[in-house]
Amino acid sequence: MNVLMIDSLPLFVAGVADALLKLDKNWKVWPAENPEDVYRVHRELLGEGIDAVTLEWDDEAARVGWPKVLPEVFGAVPWLFVVRTGGRHAIADALLAGAAGVVERHATADEFAQALKQVASGAIYVPSRYCDDGEPSSRTGGGERRLDRLTPRQLEVLRLLAEGKSNKQICRALNVAEGTIKNHLYALFRQIGVSNRTEAALWLARRVPAESARPAPQQRVAWVGAD
Structure with missing residues (x-):
């Protein structure tokens, strides 16, 4: 190797x-x-x-x-x-x-x-x-169950967020209004039990299989807040 x-x-x-x-x-x-x-x-x-x-x-x-x-x-x-x-x-x-x-x-x-x-x-x-820092649910499988309850659109938003995309970039990628993205973020933050974008990205990294969590090669480098 x-x-x-x-x-x-x-x-x-x-x-x-x-x-x-x-x-x-x-x-x-x-x-x-x-x-x-x-x-x-x-x-x-x-x-x-x-x-x-x-x-x-x-x-x-x-x-x-x-x-x-x-x-x-x-x-x-x-x-x-x-x-x-x-x-x-x-x-x-x-x-x-x-x-x-x-x-x-x-x-x-x-x-x-x-x-x-x-x-x-x-x-x-x-x-x-x-892996279990501050998240007892990860030992009981609760994290995976919360992921299953996300809508397909919420999961798309979460994955784009984990790539470092800003709200505007997510809007462009999904072709939706910024207000809609904010609503999705609010709902999924509550669903997975986090309070901000960084915690959401970390939560996804811990629980989603790599082939679906990691960005595609051409999208891997992104900076938070960039437009």
């Missing part, structure tokens, strides 16, 4: 690569620190490709514009934020920026491997310790 790790600490990348190799000799980790490195790796792997990408997420990464660079270079190849500490906000930020989830910087080798395999297979990865 070919993995591109974009990180400012080569020693960290080397440590992860060594740990993954000990789990499975078929792992291959390619390091990168800047867009030039990414383009170089892409050229070197032409015909073979990358299966997943990890991205050290901080203010510098946001300034570089990685959520735009990665799809331009690798298309629909999934990528993970590598964060110092996970949690609701980190997971929501990752999802709304177009990532397939987060993996924590202090994760074990098994957790890194699981995260990479999961997103490479088309799933969204969230560290297990956060």
Whole structure:
């Protein structure tokens, strides 16, 4: 499995690569620190490709514009934020920026491997310790039952919201009035037990199978509030 790790600490990348190799000799980790490195790796792997990408997420990464660079270079190849500490906000930020989830910087080798395999297979990865954070219903199946009670239109709105679409963008995608979208949002927020767009996006990431929850390749990068 070919993995591109974009990180400012080569020693960290080397440590992860060594740990993954000990789990499975078929792992291959390619390091990168800047867009030039990414383009170089892409050229070197032409015909073979990358299966997943990890991205050290901080203010510098946001300034570089990685959520735009990665799809331009690798298309629909999934990528993970590598964060110092996970949690609701980190997971929501990752999802709304177009990532397939987060993996924590202090994760074990098994957790890194699981995260990479999961997103490479088309799933969204969230560290297990956060899956039940503040949501007892997730242990009883209540979340899935609430999803089943959403109307097809509410589910469409929820998925577009999880891609980071603004209300105006959702209106254009579904060809409906903005007032109608607001009504759908109000109804589905009540239905799934959340109070804002970020919580709704995170809720969807935890419960919907990846093939229906993740945006299509050409739609994966979207910024909240953009028109």
